[in-house]
Amino acid sequence: MKIKAHWKILIENQLPLIFGYVGLTLMFWGLCALYGVSNQVAIDLVRFTWIPLAVVVGYRLITQYQLMKNFETSFMEQRLPPKPHGPLMGYYWQYLVKEQAQYANEQQRLQNQLRKKTDYLKLWSHEIKLPLTALQLLAENQAQVPSNDLQQQLQFINHQLELLLNYERLADFHHDLAFKWLSVEQIVTPIIQEYSIFFINKGITPKLSFHRAQVLTDKKWLRFVIKQLVFNALKYSTSNSSLEILWDGHRLMIRDHGIGIASEDLPRVFEPGFTGHNGRQQQAATGMGLYISKQVINQLGEKMTISSTLKEGTTATIIFQSAHIKTL
Structure with missing residues (x-):
């Protein structure tokens, strides 16, 4: 898979998190306007949270990119990839192990x-x-x-x-x-x-x-x-x-x-x-x-x-x- 295709998939995968952050920020801004709270509060919220958001998105991009590369390399070398972190990916990895064992037996x-x-x-x-x-x-x-x-x-x-x-x-x-x-x-x-x-x-x-x-x-x-x-x-x-x-x-x-x-x-x-x-x-x-x-x-x-x-x-x-x- 080409590098551009990798990053396209990875960025699309971060969009729900980004849209969720924007949606919550707009909702908080609306609540400030509804209760007559200064807009400065909403601005400060964005100012102090965009950096943690960027860190989380960057970490997700790097780890998911590495995961994709590991899977691609393992596929080319016809072996199992390293066990990924996280319960959901771990479940898929365990399923892949079982499938490989069945394939080898067959x-x-x-x-x-x-x-x-x-x-x-x-x-x-x-x-x-x-x-x-x-x-x-x-x-x-x-x-x-x-x-x-x-x-x-x-x-x-x-x-x-x-x-x-x-x-x-x-x-x-x-x-x-x-x-x-x-x-x-x-x-x-x-x-x-x-x-x-x-x-x-x-x-x-x-x-x-x-x-x-x-x-x-x-x-x-x-x-x-x-x-x-x-x-x-x-x-x-x-x-x-x-x-x-x-x-x-x-x-x-x-x-x-x-x-x-x-x-x-x-x-x-x-x-x-x-x-x-x-x-x-x-x-x-x-x-x-x-x-x-x-x-x-x-x-x-x-x-x-x-x-x-x-x-x-x-x-x-x-x-x-x-x-x-x-x-x-």
């Missing part, structure tokens, strides 16, 4: 969020390179790439792209919901068909058991969660085993008979970026699939749990509210 939160997103993108870019590298090797070593191998690697790529896109959509989740009554079987069956190449290549048999029930949910987001759970089950299942998808009253259970999850890893499976022992062994996991699925399920108003026994298998369970279930 900046820290955004930086942490950005760092996590950057870390995830690095993991994701690494994982999506794996099927691309596999396709490149297949093309280099074979004149004709088998259809099954090609489809499987393309499914890996599609799965990772869908995971990344839905991770980005989480921030605007509530604007993308459309709740309807849907049959669980109608959601699950197309997913089994979509992942049929994985079932075939690993010799895994799907076992489905549904009752005539509908759930009140968002089709796209529930489908995303179930796809993630089925994909994980296929990924960690042993060859020539089975994968069970069962509806039990108010629960949808997806159970595999695979390598299972270590007991020390179970409490952390929903943490962002956590891959656990299985992910480290396979070196092909972002640790974001279950985290995103858990966030989605929470937003849909349902619950999700994971239970597992090492070397025996894992069961992922989606628990629906009773008000969200309708038996046909």
Whole structure:
């Protein structure tokens, strides 16, 4: 701010005090005239009070100018100004301290969020390179790439792209919901068909058991969660085993008979970026699939749990509210 602008504001700020002094002086002069008191009394009043008034106005100008300079300097240096004198300015200063603390916390939160997103993108870019590298090797070593191998690697790529896109959509989740009554079987069956190449290549048999029930949910987001759970089950299942998808009253259970999850890893499976022992062994996991699925399920108003026994298998369970279930 320019110096002229500083002084203009400061002088305007003194005008109420000056006008008040003039008004009181005129009122005293009027009272002297009303009661027949000599005008000399009013003149003496002005003569003996204008100097204290000038001192007060000058002090206010200097202190307020210094206060403005301190605020301006602090703003340029992005720091808090010194605590000003006076209860009113002290109150504003305390409020400014609280606002700065809230701003710093918000900046820290955004930086942490950005760092996590950057870390995830690095993991994701690494994982999506794996099927691309596999396709490149297949093309280099074979004149004709088998259809099954090609489809499987393309499914890996599609799965990772869908995971990344839905991770980005989480921030605007509530604007993308459309709740309807849907049959669980109608959601699950197309997913089994979509992942049929994985079932075939690993010799895994799907076992489905549904009752005539509908759930009140968002089709796209529930489908995303179930796809993630089925994909994980296929990924960690042993060859020539089975994968069970069962509806039990108010629960949808997806159970595999695979390598299972270590007991020390179970409490952390929903943490962002956590891959656990299985992910480290396979070196092909972002640790974001279950985290995103858990966030989605929470937003849909349902619950999700994971239970597992090492070397025996894992069961992922989606628990629906009773008000969200309708038996046909």
